Each structure stands twice: as structure tokens, then as C-alpha cells.
Amino acid sequence: MEHVTEQDIDHYASLSQFQLNDDTRKRFTKEINQILDFLQILQKVDTESIAPTRHGTDRVNVFRDDVIQDPLPHAEVFKNSPLDDGVFFLVPRIIEGEDNS
């Protein structure tokens, strides 16, 4: 098992869409390495030919009836939106180009 560096933590933070300040990066690096040390215990378990358990439920193929239900009204959909025009959620422009607003 390996340890992570501050650069690694920055990499995983950026994959998770976080920007860390110096103190937090240092702190996370130390703490996550402690956690990784603790996790070494997993290697002691013989899991050769053991299937992974991926969920808590014992149900398979649960279907709902194929019927149309009332959707949420727009007002309800957008009541928590940070920015919208009543029909769409608005975010800053993604593609640069001619202003057609």
C-alpha cells in the first residue's frame, strides 16, 4: 500500500472539484495517510474467489408500473434553483462565441 503526497491530494481534490488551501492540503495529506495505514488490515483478509457485495438489498429487478404520473410543476422544480429563467437552469456560458442572448 502506498502513501499519498500533497500533490496527490491536490489531484484527487481537483477530480472532486475542490480547491484546498495550504493548511487543509497539509492536514488532509497527513490524515489520509493515517487512514491508509489503518486500511492495511484489509490485505490480511483472504478474498481469493470471493464475490464482492455491492448492495444491501436482496431484491432484483424491481420495476414500477409503466404509467404516466404528474410531474413536479415548474414552480416547484425551480424553487431551489440558484439561477433559472423559469424553464431552464442557468449556468455561466460554456461555449465561447457570438452573443445571441
Place this chain on the structure above:
Amino acid sequence: MKTPWYEKTAKEIRDAVHQGEASALDIVNSFIEHADAVDGTVGAYTQRWSETARTAAQRIDEKIRKGLPAGALAGVPVALKESICTSEGKTTGASKMLADYRSPFDATAVTRLQQADAVFLGKVNMDELGLGSSTETSALQRTTNPWAPDRVPGGSSGGSAAAVASGTCALALGTDTGSSIRQPASFCGCIGFKPTYGRISRLGIIGIASSLDHVGPLARTVEDTALALNVLCGEDKGDPTSSDRPVPDFTRSLGRDIRGLRIGVPKEYLASDLDAEVRQYVEKALDQFRNAGAEIVSISLPCTGYDAAAYTVISTAEMSAGLARLDGVRYGARHPEAKSVPDVYVMSKSAGLGTEVQRRIILGTYFLSGKNRQDYFVKAQQVRTVVKKDFQNAFEQCDIIAGATTATAAFPFGSKSDNPLEMYACDQFTVAANLASHPALSIPCGKTAAGLPIGLHLQARSYDEETLLGAAFYYEQHRGFEMGFPSIL
């Protein structure tokens, strides 16, 4: 002096309302006034819904006056964890990210309680998004342990446990991904019940790790727990992971003869670093079971120790995927200075989510990246299979597995905040029930010399909540002490 309503059980309240001996409004007012008096000290409530609670109580009284049937929890005051969606008030998950979030619908568990004529007094505090064991990571406020104001109430359902223990509600709803109902119940001296995975719908719960998340009740008596489970359990078409197995009347398992019941005590639990007083009271509880004719069986759970490691990997990996939805695009706090879409994500998440949430998401991302996926995540899922098999083997030798809920009683504020591993160790006896999906509860079994509650942890086979409740009820009736109410109140 007559016992005030807020000291009565949910069963007593329900019966009094049904029989017209008391009005739901008087009962609800008693709880509201008590909360006015003590919750300033405890800090369990993040939202108080006193006016809507009174209106709901009046509607129940009206039903009774008209001779209409009233529900199984008529007039019973309930507190809801901040992570449970309600169309009333806000649903914040105790996170800055969701500080203004208003759910468009009620969680199924909430609807079921409402249909049973329970009355909601408001929402209660928790660790941010359920990530924590002390309620210290809440972005909203501090909640203290009602038995000792310098101690944490546990977490993440710390507000639920503190409200039940301080008598500011008769029942509370919590959620439990690794310990979050049972550990705070243990710290606050009440009962916390995590049913079998799927028994209670999770529709409308702010989920963190889908394969491990459960909803469950916290209560002051086993009978109240059974009443709540009767209302809460059952299939929900809106939650495909909810179980379609028939739900028994759980109150019928109370009063069962426990002679011949086999109670397994894992040797690994007693070998661990249990606090001396905790060990003493757990052993005393086992003696009481033995004296009542139960058979105490020494068993082995070789998975003890690595279950917590597997839990750490699986839970953080699932969190890192699931919590990516909190990005400030469709809901949640978008950073006002974000000028681009990447800015919206990074600035909103970095400002809106607390340190513990960020740490676990980054850790989970690590476990799911590249080769780590096989080395950690799949490995942990394989270990989860081993844990399940260990419990299956153990439950061939016994009907109940008993031990301490936590190795120590409630700890002081700040004493573990700087050490995530120590904080995670709070879950060491409880996470296995989440990994293996079987039901488990914490019930008070004593108090330390300093007056802090100690919890006995009982586990049973999947879908065998009845044996669990039967054993807990017997113990409660014969344990030889009343938990009572904290003197600071």
C-alpha cells in the same frame, strides 16, 4: 404532582388521545413549553414548528370529537433529522450548501408518520450530511449531551437523540449509515433502532452511501420503538431497495419468553479496548439475560477489526459519487463570484461543504481512481461478503449478538475533532450491521460514575426485528433501573 406529558411515553400519549382522556393540543403544548425551557441549553432543535404542530394537534382532536378513527401515533410529538425531506420548513442536512433548501415533497417515512397522526415539532441537528460521530460537524449549531453539557451527544443523529433524551419529543427519526442512530442513542441514554436494510423506505432522505443508509426511530422505550416501526416499515414503490416482505405487528414480540434464547458474545468484542465501566455494565446485562434463562454463548466474529476498514472504503467511495450532486447547479448554494461552469462547481463546493465532507469525498475519489478501485474498493466489497458470512455463521450458533454500542461513554467536545481515525473508531461495533444489512439496536444498560449513559448493542438476523425487540423489551423490564431524565433539565 402529576407527571407532565413530556415525560410520558408515545404509547401513553397515543392511548390517552384515543380514549379522549387528553387533547392532542394539551400534549403538544406540554412538549413545546418544555422545549422552550430546556432546548436553549441542549440545542437539539434547528427548526421549531410550534404553530403547525398546534394546528395538526387540533385536527386530531377534531377527529376524536367526531368519533373518527385516529392513527397509531395520534398526538405523539416527533422530531425529524435535518436530512429528512419535509415540505414544511427547510431540509438543510446541517450543511451550508443546503442552508435554504426547501423540499418539494415529504419523505415516505414522514408521510407514514403523518398518516398515523404523529405531530411534528420540528427538525433537529446532525453532523453535516450525516458525516460525523458527534454532531460537531453541523454547520448550523452546537448540540450538547443532555446528561453533561461538556459532552457531545454523538452523531450523526445527535439532535434526534438529544431531543428524545431531554423530553422535547416522544419519538425522533434518524438515519444510520454506520452508527448514526445507535451511537448517539448510546451517548444520550435512549433507544436507537436500525432495522434491516430496506425495511423503511429511504425515499426523501438525503442519502450519503446508498448501500449502507438506513432510516430508523429513536425512542425512550422498546414499546415506543415497536409502535414507530409498525408505522414506518413496509414496501414503498418510490424506493426500489425497500423490502416487499410482510411487516409483522412488532408490538406482539414484546413480552416474549426469553428462556432458551441464545445470546452470542463475540470474544473479539470483549478483547477490544472497552472502557472498564462500559465492560462492567455490558457484563451485568449479560448476567441478567443469563439469570432469566437465556443461554450465553461464546462466539467468534473474525471480521471484527477489518469490518471498520471495509466500511471506511465503501462508505467514502459511495459518498464521493453520490454527493457530487451538491454542485450548486440545480439547487444548493452557488458561489456568487463564480464566472464559469468549473468555477460554479469548485467555488460552490469548496465554500459550501465542510472539512469532514471534503475529506471523505476526496478519500472516496482516491479509492475509485485507477488501480485503487480494484485494490481498495472491490477489495472492501469482497471483505463485505466475508463480514456477511461471518455473521451468517455466528447466527447459526445464536439468535442475538450482544456487546457494547461504543467502547466509551460520550466524549468531551473537541477531543476527537483533530483525529479522524479516532472519530471513525466510534463506529467499531456498529458498522458490521450496516455492511451485513441485519437489524441492530442500542438500549441503555447503565451510567458511568460520572452519570453518562452506556449503551448495550444487540444485533439479530436480517428481518428478525421481532427477536431483537423481544430481547430488548425483556431486558428493559428487568434491568433494574429507570433511565429517567437528565438533572440539568
